[in-house]
Amino acid sequence: MIRFSVLGCGRIGTMHARNLARHPQAQLVSVFDVFTKASDAMAAELGVRAAQSVDEVLADSEVDAVLIATSTDTHVELITRAARAGKAILCEKPIALDMEKVKACWAEISALNATVMIGFNRRFDPSFRAVHDRMTAGEIGKLEQLIITSRDPGPPPISYINVSGGLFRDMTIHDFDLARYFAGDIVEVQAFGGNLVDPAIKAAGDIDAAMVTMRSASGVLIHINNSRRASYGYDQRLEAFGEKGMLIAGNKTATSVQSFSAAGTAQGDVVLPFFIERYADAYAAEIGNFVESVAAGKTPLTSFRDGAEALRLADAALESFNTGRVVKLG
Amino acid sequence: MIRFSVLGCGRIGTMHARNLARHPQAQLVSVFDVFTKASDAMAAELGVRAAQSVDEVLADSEVDAVLIATSTDTHVELITRAARAGKAILCEKPIALDMEKVKACWAEISALNATVMIGFNRRFDPSFRAVHDRMTAGEIGKLEQLIITSRDPGPPPISYINVSGGLFRDMTIHDFDLARYFAGDIVEVQAFGGNLVDPAIKAAGDIDAAMVTMRSASGVLIHINNSRRASYGYDQRLEAFGEKGMLIAGNKTATSVQSFSAAGTAQGDVVLPFFIERYADAYAAEIGNFVESVAAGKTPLTSFRDGAEALRLADAALESFNTGRVVKLG
Amino acid sequence: MIRFSVLGCGRIGTMHARNLARHPQAQLVSVFDVFTKASDAMAAELGVRAAQSVDEVLADSEVDAVLIATSTDTHVELITRAARAGKAILCEKPIALDMEKVKACWAEISALNATVMIGFNRRFDPSFRAVHDRMTAGEIGKLEQLIITSRDPGPPPISYINVSGGLFRDMTIHDFDLARYFAGDIVEVQAFGGNLVDPAIKAAGDIDAAMVTMRSASGVLIHINNSRRASYGYDQRLEAFGEKGMLIAGNKTATSVQSFSAAGTAQGDVVLPFFIERYADAYAAEIGNFVESVAAGKTPLTSFRDGAEALRLADAALESFNTGRVVKLG
Amino acid sequence: MIRFSVLGCGRIGTMHARNLARHPQAQLVSVFDVFTKASDAMAAELGVRAAQSVDEVLADSEVDAVLIATSTDTHVELITRAARAGKAILCEKPIALDMEKVKACWAEISALNATVMIGFNRRFDPSFRAVHDRMTAGEIGKLEQLIITSRDPGPPPISYINVSGGLFRDMTIHDFDLARYFAGDIVEVQAFGGNLVDPAIKAAGDIDAAMVTMRSASGVLIHINNSRRASYGYDQRLEAFGEKGMLIAGNKTATSVQSFSAAGTAQGDVVLPFFIERYADAYAAEIGNFVESVAAGKTPLTSFRDGAEALRLADAALESFNTGRVVKLG
Numbered sequence A, B, C, D: 001m002i003r004f005s006v007l008g009c010g011r012i013g014t015m016h017a018r019n020l021a022r023h024p025q026a027q028l029v030s031v032f033d034v035f036t037k038a039s040d041a042m043a044a045e046l047g048v049r050a051a052q053s054v055d056e057v058l059a060d061s062e063v064d065a066v067l068i069a070t071s072t073d074t075h076v077e078l079i080t081r082a083a084r085a086g087k088a089i090l091c092e093k094p095i096a097l098d099m100e101k102v103k104a105c106w107a108e109i110s111a112l113n114a115t116v117m118i119g120f121n122r123r124f125d126p127s128f129r130a131v132h133d134r135m136t137a138g139e140i141g142k143l144e145q146l147i148i149t150s151r152d153p154g155p156p157p158i159s160y161i162n163v164s165g166g167l168f169r170d171m172t173i174h175d176f177d178l179a180r181y182f183a184g185d186i187v188e189v190q191a192f193g194g195n196l197v198d199p200a201i202k203a204a205g206d207i208d209a210a211m212v213t214m215r216s217a218s219g220v221l222i223h224i225n226n227s228r229r230a231s232y233g234y235d236q237r238l239e240a241f242g243e244k245g246m247l248i249a250g251n252k253t254a255t256s257v258q259s260f261s262a263a264g265t266a267q268g269d270v271v272l273p274f275f276i277e278r279y280a281d282a283y284a285a286e287i288g289n290f291v292e293s294v295a296a297g298k299t300p301l302t303s304f305r306d307g308a309e310a311l312r313l314a315d316a317a318l319e320s321f322n323t324g325r326v327v328k329l330g
Helices: A011-022 A037-047 A054-059 A074-085 A099-111 A126-136 A158-163 A172-183 A199-203 A280-296 A302-323 B011-022 B036-046 B054-059 B072-084 B099-112 B126-136 B156-162 B167-183 B199-203 B281-297 B304-323 C013-021 C036-046 C054-059 C072-084 C101-111 C126-136 C158-165 C166-183 C201-205 C281-298 C306-325 D011-021 D036-046 D055-060 D072-084 D097-110 D127-137 D157-164 D172-184 D200-205 D280-296 D302-322
Strands: A003-008 A026-032 A064-067 A088-092 A118-119 A141-149 A187-194 A207-214 A221-227 A235-242 A246-247 A257-261 A264-267 B002-007 B026-034 B065-067 B088-092 B117-118 B143-151 B186-194 B209-216 B221-227 B233-241 B245-249 B257-261 B264-267 C002-007 C026-030 C066-067 C088-092 C116-119 C142-149 C186-193 C209-216 C219-228 C235-242 C243-250 C256-262 C264-267 D002-006 D026-032 D063-070 D089-091 D116-119 D143-151 D186-194 D211-218 D221-227 D235-242 D247-250 D257-261 D264-267
Touching: A003 A011, A003 A054, A003 A280, A011 A026, A011 A037, A011 A064, A011 A280, A011 D221, A026 A037, A026 A054, A037 A199, A054 A074, A054 D221, A074 A088, A074 A099, A088 A280, A118 A280, A118 A302, A126 A172, A126 A235, A126 A246, A126 A280, A126 C256, A141 A172, A141 D143, A141 D211, A141 D221, A172 A187, A172 A207, A172 A221, A172 A235, A172 A302, A172 C088, A187 A302, A187 B221, A187 D211, A207 A302, A207 D143, A207 D186, A207 D211, A207 D221, A221 D143, A221 D211, A221 D221, A257 C126, A264 D247, B002 B011, B002 B054, B002 B233, B002 B281, B011 B036, B011 B281, B026 B036, B026 B054, B036 D257, B054 B072, B065 B072, B072 B088, B072 B099, B088 B281, B099 B304, B099 C219, B117 B281, B117 B304, B126 B167, B126 B233, B126 B245, B126 B281, B126 D257, B143 B167, B143 C209, B156 B199, B156 C186, B167 B186, B167 B209, B167 B221, B167 B233, B167 B304, B186 B304, B186 C186, B186 C209, B209 B304, B209 C142, B209 C186, B209 C209, B209 C219, B221 C142, B221 C209, B221 C219, B257 D127, B304 C243, B304 D235, C002 C013, C002 C054, C002 C281, C013 C026, C013 C036, C013 C066, C013 C281, C026 C036, C026 C054, C054 C072, C066 C072, C072 C088, C072 C101, C101 C306, C116 C281, C116 C306, C126 C166, C126 C243, C126 C281, C142 C166, C158 C201, C158 D036, C166 C186, C166 C209, C166 C219, C166 C235, C166 C306, C186 C306, C209 C306, C219 D072, D002 D011, D002 D055, D002 D280, D011 D026, D011 D036, D011 D063, D011 D280, D055 D072, D063 D072, D072 D089, D072 D097, D089 D280, D097 D302, D116 D280, D116 D302, D127 D172, D127 D235, D127 D247, D127 D280, D143 D172, D157 D200, D172 D221, D172 D235, D172 D302, D186 D302, D211 D302
Parallel strands: A003 A026, A003 A064, A064 A088, A088 A118, A141 A221, B002 B026, B002 B065, B065 B088, B088 B117, B143 B221, C002 C026, C002 C066, C066 C088, C088 C116, C142 C219, D002 D026, D002 D063, D063 D089, D089 D116, D143 D221
Antiparallel strands: A141 A235, A187 A207, A207 A221, A235 A246, A246 C256, A257 A264, A257 C243, A264 B264, B143 B233, B186 B209, B209 B221, B233 B245, B245 D257, B257 B264, B257 D247, C142 C235, C186 C209, C209 C219, C235 C243, C256 C264, C264 D264, D143 D235, D186 D211, D211 D221, D235 D247, D257 D264
């Protein structure tokens, strides 16, 4: 049994706390939020303690692991302190928006041998996972091309954009990690961006649509497309094209119903609205992988290094977007 | 080269005449219609002779085969006369609406050894044919259940209903033949009918919706459903369920386009509107089978006996519908 | 909060107990099974009491409701005793295999005004439910035809067949209830059965494949097909055809992955293996409907009468199968 | 009636000649090939004259139009001579492999006002066309992203690679034209290439896989992926993503059959093998557009300028591939 405290009781912290409460090998001990209303409500719902401070949580000998779901600017400090306190750590992505901070964090914690997982939920999606495992088992032969489609249903508020680190570090970062999961380390990055969705995003200095092309060390060609808006819902697809075949993972809908009328045939539901719904199974599986990893003393599927590498790719994409050149990575 | 005359220059005769004109081993020699305007137009379009009478056609030593696309009430007489004249015969379904006339026709022509094909186009549809051939090759093991969906896009005029012989003999007759093609001879028939579409059809003494259940001698359970209306187009599907698998043949659409919007996902085109479009390939293949059969002196895939058996099943369905009993066939 | 005891700790009782343990408005208090090993294990897993007898459960003033998941032959007695004890009742289908017992049970309990729900899980399947609700909202106009496909992945052991009441009462009973949910009360039933799957089932006096045709009082034509085996998994589909459109609810697969290779394109996963997986959401929603109904003092969506009517249709189908006649229901 | 001569009786010339023979407003007068065996065979099959020289064709006052299906290195000369001879011209893509030659050709012929069409068949594919027309009609709002998938079933012989001008000019050129058809003129091009399929292609100095990203003047982001091999057939897809919706045009299969078995569900046929089959309808429609354009004295849908622009994009892609920089076009 791994005993947890959840730091941050916003939308995603709440979801994680509920998953922890349900997991047979996890025990939720306490929750914390700087807004005590939020932590009190979650504590009451789940019948656990509302901690009054991070110090209290980190000092608690009954807490084995912390799940960090606070704002991005606190991640590095909390990871560092939790590692020093001997806790296992599951931290929401990204580690930070600044590569230097990520490196400094690693310099601090690497010797502490803490179990650290970064919450790249998509590796745990049953459909993406099945494609990965069938590919690894040889079903499509050598992977040659990878196409990742990742479009949000609608743009976030500008207040979020302002602290997001920009599209590549906030949104594409998931796709960078997914690309590495399938194709391994990346050696070339090229990126196009555009402002097609919301003029306010442009005014905020960010882009709202992108296309990224990459090449892996193993020669795989990778395409990622992003948009901050998709009229039909949260569009999350993946195409793995290999020498012997192709595997495509499609979207998820609430039902299997298809309608037929004078307007057309076989129309399905709109796709599930956003990440909480689409990746519900993935988030639960992510917790499972973390719990197993802590119990077995092994590195989780999405490690600190994975978090660092995804940010490195985001930075490279931004550089390519700004310079019009392919960025080569060592 | 088989030399043809087409009798009947209506919608379906015109379609056949054009297919004959295009077939490399067929030669269209003449066309005939009691409405000389129709035959003159077709003759002009295709550069062939407009015959002035059936006698002229049957006496023409340059005509090897006749394609009979006249009204149903003339079929038996034309088949008989053509057989006597030594012509090969491709006659549109049904042979007749009265089983006694069919038997009398056979008594007349059986000794003449004419090649006679009845135009059950669906056996030649590439998708239904592929299901049949894959089933025969063993892909799904022994066939256990067969589901045939056959719905017209909209009801015909009442003038047509009045001479149609009723839903079972006019519309379901295609499904009866298809059932026999997949499951062999039928030993039990049970039918439900209803008036769900058009009150005028009820007033005319006919039904406009039906469900038929049958059992083949080999034990296959068969379901047919019919409607004189389908909002989304001409609905023609088939499901062959066997011990090792299932094969489904779906509808055809004009394009492979799918649309995604706030209203739903993956909506395809409406299905092709009606038989001329849906079965365009089938009609061409039917001509091909007839030409080959005449050339090789063998029985076509859809023989006179097939025409007689389909009518027998239609009569059995009508009897079951009227009596509420299963009708057993010897 | 509705407090429950679960009677019967087999496969389906276990599943229900876990759902109850998870439901926010339900509280699982105790479980019972004549095999104390089973009830002890479930009690331990869920942290509840293992009752020693039905009497203990029914006498327990802290139990508001019982979920009956024992063998069919005990249902009537347990429903009756629980109703007398003032408990709300959620009983697995069927109420009984004998219509007279069902009627006698009702005569006993009707005056007691117990909340009684019969566990017809399919009405709660999100896809079937969506079709129902969209139909009710008018999307397809008047319902005209209903096609229900219901095929088990493989035959049960003969020991089960022997006490099942036969295919119509054991398996088709779900489809009869689903038909009533969509089309209302039924006035005509006709049934074909066959032995296509397992000779041992024939030896046991039962059939293993069936096709049933029905007509509702409102004129809807209904087709049900059943098989005790489907090579590709648990096949559960529904087609609602109306004057303005058609809605089809398809099967569920574990992932959205499609594979493309030299063998073919767009191949999906096999469908979910059996009812526990396919109807996982439905079982949870069923509990939800029961809890709400008890709390609000209203009749659940699947009432005692629904249980009785489904059995009446099963008996009618059996009679039709035996006599070759349409059975008319008043 | 437009009277044609076909120059070049190889695979694609033969296909065009048969389409011309079938078109109601076209008349095939003669065919020519330097291999007289090929032209004699085609002339015999279609009942037309086998011309003995290009001079003979161009001097023939009964020839209104020439269809040039000879090898690429002859295109410029034949276009120029035909234009001078006052013939309308339908020339297979590409105009040439060298932009200077294309410009010189235009300098020669622009004043002659010849009708010149370059055979970019894909604009005439019914599915791509439907996406285009529905987009133009506003169904998806403003186009934002365009994804073109274009993979050959297998690599051509090295002898072909050697004279092809390389992947971008030979294969991607179709996708460049399709991109312009949907998104208008292009202002930025970036390309990745790889050798993933056949080492002999690398040895010949060419690539066999590519990913291209482009931006149109109107801001559309465009992705193209190419491979010289696809195990499941000729993969030709297009995704048009707009502010209000998305339209996807998929592959074509020979039948609508889906198979279900223990191996998986809903497996369709492999896609149509290659361009002759996939684009059969498109080639016929292309002839139709040319015939209409000549008759009406208007520019065909795929003009000489379109041919030049597509080559310009191929050259830009090659430059980007070689330099690792975005290439900007004026």
